[in-house]
Amino acid sequence: MLKSNFLLLFISLYVQSLAQDISLALQKTPRLTEVQRMQKWDAMQEDVTVSFASSSTRFTKELPSGVVKKTAWELSGWKNEKLHVQILAATKIDLKGMTVAAGDLRNETGDVLKKEQLSLGFIQYVITDEFRDGCGHRKSVDFDSSMVADIINTELRSMDVSKHTTQPVWLTIQIPGKQPAGKYTGTISVTAGKTYKLQLILTIADRTLPAPKDWSFQLDYWQHPAAIARVHRVKLWSAAHFEQMRKYYTMLANAGQKVITASIVDEPWGHQTYDDYPGLIKWTKKKNGTWTYDYSLFDKYIDFVMSCGIRNRINCYSMVPWKIAFKYYDEASQKDTVFTGAIGNPEYNEFWRTMLVDFTAHLKKKGWFGITTIAMDERPMRAMQSVISLLKTVDPAWKISLAGEWHPEIEKDIYDYCIASKWAFPDAILKERKQAGKTSTWYTCCTEKYPNMFTFSPPDEGVWAGWYTAASGMDGFLRWAYNSWTRSPLTDSRFTAWPAGDTYQVYPGPLSSVRFEKLIEGVQDFEKINALRKSYQMKNETIKLKELEAALQTFTIEKLSQQSAQEMVEKYKHLLN
Structure with a gap:
């Protein structure tokens, strides 16, 4: 019932805003004339051409x-592993009720890969814009602006396709362990x-990826x-929420x-x-000047998210x-009242010290203190140093997360350090951090034209991110945000402040996206690279190891400015299978 209700909601929202938005999307770029x-x-x-196509291209x-x-x-x-390919129907005539269906796959010895492991989703279009000016408010x-293929709608079982249209379909194969x-x-x-038959040929290697919960890649998409x-x-x-x-x-x-x-x-x-x-925490100042903190919603939310399978770390903002x-x-x-005391002032320190003492005790009681951090996001140095100092006086074991610039002055204090893509951890520092069990990652946001995951970004920049993480020796990747949706996310990915798609990677439904799936592909490649490194070292297969390491050395931001992510990834993908 919920799926049916959402489908009706999706269609309603899509139809309501699509017509008015398309005209805006097409108003600037010179387009081909109708002739x-x-x-x-x-x-x-x-009249109709049906074909397979690479998952690396938006049509x-x-x-x-x-x-x-x-x-x-x-x-x-x-x-x-999860694999992808597109199916295209390009038509000169109106098509009523286009459908795509997958059958079982079989090998020569009679083993069967069930059709239930193959999923199909019609790709739908959303308005995007361009990188120009990057961060900053925009009209x-x-x-x-233009229309771009990004939404993977697995809710639709058929689709009417108008004449003179190319309709892509996203095919995912989930290989069982x-x-x-x-x-x-x-x-x-x-x-x-009419019915068209396409042949899918899948070679499954005798190697196994861990389940996603066991991946070493530190993925951090901020939830909203x-x-x-x-x-x-x-x-x-509410319960419905x-x-x-x-x-x-x-x-x-x-x-x-x-x-x-x-x-x-x-x-x-x-x-x-x-x-x-x-x-998630209700702060109350009592009449006698003491403070109480209601953690009931915080506890409920953390327990809930953990029950969904996300349980390695709790980053508290901020x-x-x-x-x-x-x-x-x-x-x-x-x-309701607002405290506005400046960071580092005695009033600020007293305001937070009282809370932190109570919060620390609560987290320890719940058994969460060891996986919890106080998180900071691109803040001034003096403010960060003051907060670090305050935290350590409350409990020296407090962990701290930071997403921001490279600051050697505070590096040793940061447990989970995520640097902007223009920076790199010095090799010696990265080695020390690994030995200490600290997490070292990188991120992109509205600042970087590439690599990125905007709705207009080349899809393989998500795959490239996994290779770059492996090449650099870092542990993972952060991006805000998973689902900070715009007013009409199913039709218009543009926002008032940043390039289109910056604020979300998946769509209401939930519906996945081309860029989200390609990022997962990059994470899988990271896991495969590290598994092969260990295997080659253990078996002393030095030639294969050198070939893989040589390929990884080409994955730099500078090289990406000279070649496309697709070219770089496709050149070396064969090394992983």
Whole structure:
């Protein structure tokens, strides 16, 4: 029932805003004239062309795909790996009820990869813009906008396709961990006016990836609970809200997510997002001047997210928010009040010390203190140093997370250090951090044109991120945000402040995206690279190890400025299978 309700909601939202938004999306970039567009369609010999295509390309809806027709496609992967390929239908005529169906795959010895391990999703289009000016407030009319293929809608079982349209379909193969190795073949049936048969050939290597919960890659997508309540039209923190959140957080856990984003104050990012970001702890100042802290929602939320499979770390935002305005309830005045004392002042230290002493005791009682950090996000040095000092006086065992610039002055104090992509950890420091069991990662945001995961970014930049992480010796990748949705996320990924798609990686539903799936592919490649490194070292296969390490050395930001991510990844993918 919930799935049906969401499908109706999706269609309603999509239809309501698509017409008005498309005209805005197409207003700046010079497009082909209608005559030029029709000439391209006239050059297509068949009324309907059905073909496999790479998952690394986003295809333009209103033009023929331009790919060389392929009715057979070969893939290779490990057990427990998820693989992708696209299926395209380019049509000169209206198609009613296009469907795509997968059958079982079989190998020569009779082993079967069940069709249930193959999922299909029609790819839908969303408005994007461009990187120009990167961070900073923007008006949509000032930026080049277009329609881009990104939403993977697995809810739709069929689709009407208008004439002179290219419609992509995303095919995912999830190889079971216990599937016998070998070469499997099967058929994909596409009904588009008539039935087309495509042959899928899958080679499964005799190697096994760990399950996502056991991946070593430290993936950190920041979660936004209030956005889910708004889009699904349910009351914040209600049973219905938690029911909706479970689908999103389980999906994120299956991508290898390791970190819970926990807001211990209201608006740790200063109202930057379309939806509010409420705190999970209620602060109360009693009439006698003492303080109490209600952790009931915090506890419920953390327990809930852990039950979805995300349980390695709790990052608490933040003692150093983007705007110093900490809300609490004042019993004396019987109203919500805001503390605005400057970081480092005696009033600030007293305000937070009282809370931290209580919070520390609570976390230890829950058994969470060892996996909890106080998290900071791109804050001034003096403020960060002051907070670090205060934390250590409360309990020297407090862990600290930081996403920001490279600061050698405080590096030793940071347990979970995530640096911007323009920086690199010095080799000696990275080695020390690994030996100390600390986490060292990197991130991208609105600052970087590449590599990135905007809706207009080349899909393989997500895969490239996994290779770069392995090449650099870092532990993982962070990106805000998983689901800080725009006003109409299913149709328009543009936001008022940053390049399109910066604020979310998946869509309401939950529906995955091309860029989210390609990032998961990169995480899988990271796991495969590290497994092969260990195997080659153990077996003394020095030639293979040197070849792999030589390939990894090419994965630098500088090289990415000279070549596409797709070129770099495709050149070396064969080394992993």
